[in-house]
Each structure stands twice: as C-alpha cells, then as structure tokens.
Amino acid sequence: MKHYPIKRTFLYNLLLLVVTAVSADAQTTTPTPQWRPAYHFTPPKNWTNDPNGLLYLNGEYQLYYQHNPFENKWGHMSWGHATSTDLVHWKNLPVAIPEIITKDTTTWIYSGSAVLDKNNTSGFGKNGKAPIVAIFTADQPTQKKESQFIAYSNDGGLTYTQYSGNPVIDLNKKDFRDPNVFWYEPTKQWIMTVAMVDEHMVRLYGSKDLKAWTKLSDFGPAGYTKNGWECPSLLPLIVDGSPANIKWVLLVSSGGDHGPLMQYYVGDFDGITFKNSNDASKILTVDYGDAFYAAIAWRDAPRNKNTLLGWIQNGRQETYPWEGQMSIPRDLSLKTTADGIRLIQQPAAVVKSNLGEISAGVTVVKNKVLDESDSPISGVGNSNSYWIEAEVLLKAAKNAGFKIVQNKLKPDNDITVGYDSEKQELYIDCTKAEKNNKSAANLIQRMPLKPVNGKVKIQLLVDRSSVEVFGNDGEQVITTQIYPEVLGTGAAVFGKGSEMSMKIWDMSK
Numbered sequence: 001m002k003h004y005p006i007k008r009t010f011l012y013n014l015l016l017l018v019v020t021a022v023s024a025d026a027q028t029t030t031p032t033p034q035w036r037p038a039y040h041f042t043p044p045k046n047w048t049n050d051p052n053g054l055l056y057l058n059g060e061y062q063l064y065y066q067h068n069p070f071e072n073k074w075g076h077m078s079w080g081h082a083t084s085t086d087l088v089h090w091k092n093l094p095v096a097i098p099e100i101i102t103k104d105t106t107t108w109i110y111s112g113s114a115v116l117d118k119n120n121t122s123g124f125g126k127n128g129k130a131p132i133v134a135i136f137t138a139d140q141p142t143q144k145k146e147s148q149f150i151a152y153s154n155d156g157g158l159t160y161t162q163y164s165g166n167p168v169i170d171l172n173k174k175d176f177r178d179p180n181v182f183w184y185e186p187t188k189q190w191i192m193t194v195a196m197v198d199e200h201m202v203r204l205y206g207s208k209d210l211k212a213w214t215k216l217s218d219f220g221p222a223g224y225t226k227n228g229w230e231c232p233s234l235l236p237l238i239v240d241g242s243p244a245n246i247k248w249v250l251l252v253s254s255g256g257d258h259g260p261l262m263q264y265y266v267g268d269f270d271g272i273t274f275k276n277s278n279d280a281s282k283i284l285t286v287d288y289g290d291a292f293y294a295a296i297a298w299r300d301a302p303r304n305k306n307t308l309l310g311w312i313q314n315g316r317q318e319t320y321p322w323e324g325q326m327s328i329p330r331d332l333s334l335k336t337t338a339d340g341i342r343l344i345q346q347p348a349a350v351v352k353s354n355l356g357e358i359s360a361g362v363t364v365v366k367n368k369v370l371d372e373s374d375s376p377i378s379g380v381g382n383s384n385s386y387w388i389e390a391e392v393l394l395k396a397a398k399n400a401g402f403k404i405v406q407n408k409l410k411p412d413n414d415i416t417v418g419y420d421s422e423k424q425e426l427y428i429d430c431t432k433a434e435k436n437n438k439s440a441a442n443l444i445q446r447m448p449l450k451p452v453n454g455k456v457k458i459q460l461l462v463d464r465s466s467v468e469v470f471g472n473d474g475e476q477v478i479t480t481q482i483y484p485e486v487l488g489t490g491a492a493v494f495g496k497g498s499e500m501s502m503k504i505w506d507m508s509k
C-alpha cells in the first residue's frame with residue numbers, strides 16, 4: 001500500500017483518505033514528467049519525505065532528506081543527499097547515511113539534523129578538521145523502538161560513520177523522534193529539541209560534546225494536540241527588522257484536522273526552558289494549505305538567515321520515477337501585528353534575487369484594468385512552471401485573482417487562486433480540477449488576508465505539481481499539491497473592475 005509517512009499517529013486519518021486512491025502495492029511505473037517540478041527539489045528517483053540535516057557549509061546549502069533508495073514508496077529510510085549554491089539547482093550525491101541492517105536488527109535513519117562541530121567538542125575531528133555531526137532518530141521497527149543516534153563525517157558531509165556509543169539518548173520508547181540541534185553560545189552548549197510524540201511535548205536536552213545529553217526541560221502540551229507531534233525545532237528570529245529584538249520560535253509538525261499541520265509558538269528561550277508568550281490554547285499555523293510539513297531551517301546560513309524548507313505532501317496521485325518534493329525555501333522573520341507577534345515567510349532572498357538568472361524570462365504588466373472575466377497571461381511559458389508577483393487594487397471587484405492550469409479542451413477544469421474582498425480571504429479553489437485528488441474538506445483552502453490601502457499582494461508560485469501562495473509579503477501562506485493534465489498549462493487573470501500589476505517569470509528553463 002502506498003505509505004504516507006506521518007505514520008502511526010496520523011495514519012488512521014490518512015488511511016480513510018487513501019483507501020479510495022490506490023490499491024495495495026500497485027506502484028505506477030508510468031513516468032510523469034509533467035509533474036516533475038522545475039525549481040523545487042525532487043530526488044532523481046525514488047521516495048522522499050522530510051528534509052533533514054540542513055546545514056550551510058563552505059558556500060553550499062547541504063540538503064539531506066528522508067529517502068528510500070530502492071523504491072518509490074516509503075521504506076528503507078536513509079538520508080539522501082544533495083547540495084546547492086542557489087537553492088534551485090541541486091547536485092545529487094550518493095546516499096549519506098544508509099539504513100543499518102544487522103543479523104538481529106534493522107535500523108532506519110529517521111529525521112534529524114546536522115551541525116558543524118567547529119571546536120571539535122565531540123572529538124570526532126581529524127587532522128585538525130572540524131567534523132560534521134548528524135543527530136537523528138534510529139527507528140528499529142521490529143523492536144518498536146526509537147532512540148537518538150549520532151554519526152560523524154570527516155569528508156565534508158559525504159559519508160558518515162556511526163558513533164560506537166550509540167544510542168546517545170534512549171528512553172526505551174516507541175515514539176520519540178526527530179532531534180534538532182544547535183549551538184547556544186551563552187551557555188556554550190549544544191541544545192536539542194526532540195519530539196515526545198504521543199505526549200505532545202518537546203523535550204529539550206543540553207550537551208557539551210554531542211554525546212552525553214542532559215534533560216533541560218519539557219514544553220507542552222500546548223496548541224493543537226489531537227495528533228502526535230513530530231519534527232520540532234527552535235529558532236531565534238528578529239522582530240520587526242531590529243536585530244536587538246529577538247524572539248524564539250518553536251516549530252512543531254503534526255496531523256491536523258484536514259491533513260498535515262505545522263504549528264509555531266512564539267516565546268523566549270533562556271538556555272534551559274522555552275517559555276510561550278501566548279496562552280497554551282493558542283494555535284498559530286505556519287501554512288494554511290494541506291501540504292506543508294516537517295519543515296526545518298538551515299543552520300549557519302549566511303547573514304544569520306533562518307531559511308525554512310518543508311516537504312510538500314498529501315497528494316493522492318503517484319508520480320514516477322520519484323515521489324515527494326520540497327517546498328520553496330522560505331526566509332523567516334517576525335512582525336508585530338494587532339494580533340501579536342506573527343511569523344513572516346518570504347521565498348528565500350537567495351532565490352528571489354536571482355530570478356532573472358534562473359528564469360527563461362520576465363514579463364512586466366503595469367496597472368492592467370480587468371474589463372473581462374478571463375484575461376490570459378502571457379509569459380507563463382507552457383509547462384506550468386512560473387512565478388508571479390502581483391499587486392491587486394480591488395476597487396469594485398468582489399473577487400479577483402488567477403485561473404491556472406487552464407485547458408482549452410476542457411474549459412471548465414481550472415483552479416482559481418483568488419482574493420475574496422468581502423471575506424478578506426485568499427483562497428485556492430480546486431473543486432473543478434482536483435476533485436478526485438483531494439478530500440472534500442480540502443478542495444477549497446483559505447487564509448485570512450487584509451487589504452492594505454485597498455490592495456493585496458499575491459506571490460503565486462506554480463511548479464507543475466505544487467502551488468504556493470504568499471499573501472502580503474509573506475503574512476500568510478497556502479501550499480498545496482496539484483496534478484494538472486498535460487494540456488492544462490494556461491493561466492489568466494480575472495476580477496472585473498480591479499487593477500493588476502504583475503511580474504511574471506517563466507521558470508521552465
């Protein structure tokens with residue numbers, strides 16, 4: 001059966017959805033190039049889920065990822081590996097940490113993080129060269145056990161040696177996973193956040209050498225607790241652009257009511273405890289769509305950027321010869337709003353500032369007054385891979401926005417990405433094109449968005465099988481998966497009476 005990796009905790013909800021989709025073990029072998037993203041990461045072949053071990057090293061973004069090296073479905077979990085200097089073009093490298101199979105045990109390499117141990121606190125360094133240390137969950141399916149392991153690399157992250165003293169943390173638990181580690185200078189120690197899945201808690205540990213870990217504190221339960229917590233990480237973020245004003249954000253993934261959910265908590269961290277600034281009942285969501293999950297940020301990125309990468313999932317169609325893709329990397333910051341301090345997410349500056357180079361060309365549209373209901377957009381290319389930055393002056397229009405994946409042969413089979421000025425919501429309406437691929441609850445996805453001086457800003461990133469919509473410079477985001485037909489590549493704007501300015505990059509290069 002097709003395996004959706006928010007396994008145990010979320011599995012039951014998903015099973016209900018999946019039952020209609022694919023029959024047992026019937027894996028497709030029909031290539032689906034029309035769904036292979038052009039500017040989002042996918043493995044060359046076979047399965048991926050969570051991003052792992054995101055580390056910026058010697059001018060390169062290291063990406064490890066949950067990978068099945070043998071099949072196009074979840075299993076044999078190992079760390080796949082790729083590097084990039086621009087977060088768009090990836091150099092694919094051999095599997096960095098393979099599953100461990102011994103006579104008595106299979107150990108799967110679940111999610112985790114990687115650090116450059118600059119001062120060789122671990123002692124794994126060689127010939128004066130700092131080691132890279134990966135910290136991850138060892139999942140032993142037959143023992144029904146998860147514990148935390150470390151492994152080190154002396155060749156710049158290409159290959160890893162398992163530490164002979166593993167596990168470094170073992171609570172004899174079945175669901176205890178996804179360690180994320182960073183260096184905390186004030187107390188000069190490594191800090192780990194790791195999920196106590198069924199307790200809906202994040203446990204914090206400290207270590208001087210990455211080998212011996214001491215419990216510091218627990219956070220939670222708080223916020224959304226209906227499903228098991230996974231992939232926690234803690235990040236210091238700048239508030240309102242002022243570097244002296246730092247708040248910490250704790251990110252947690254879990255199944256939500258209608259699919260994957262990523263929550264965040266804003267608070268303070270004193271080296272021991274994360275203190276939530278909001279009431280424990282407050283739920284803040286990273287993404288309003290049904291597809292963004294297990295995101296973590298690159299450690300040590302230039303200019304102290306915290307750039308988040310998530311796995312886009314929840315699709316019901318199979319793709320071949322790969323399955324699973326990453327989101328557009330997002331630069332994170334915090335902003336004080338009338339409701340409190342909120343997360344701002346922008347497509348990474350590294351990518352955005354380079355669009356001219358990466359794209360096949362840009363088209364600029366200024367103050368286009370929309371006088372008919374559908375007005376085709378030129379400049380999107382012909383393969384559903386484009387990036388639009390738009391400002392919509394709403395005027396009389398109640399609804400304005402985009403129609404995408406239009407197919408001349410099936411005129412009534414498109415997706416609307418629109419703004420509803422009465423409800424003050426941005427929405428993706430997939431009721432026509434994706435009715436077999438999404439649960440009824442997810443056919444229309446919405447996020448709140450207030451106009452500023454009668455205008456809304458929409459960044460629309462379409463990349464063959466994904467749609468990401470950022471509202472008002474990253475105040476809110478919706479990510480979802482789509483499976484357009486080969487001929488469904490047209491795009492148009494609509495919203496009679498509104499005025500639109502746009503920049504459109506054809507990303508099909």
Ligand code: FRU
Nearest residue numbers: 005006007066110111230294
């Ligand atoms: C999240 C997750 C993690 C786990 C990994 C296994 O999608 O379930 O909790 O480490 O995937 O592939």
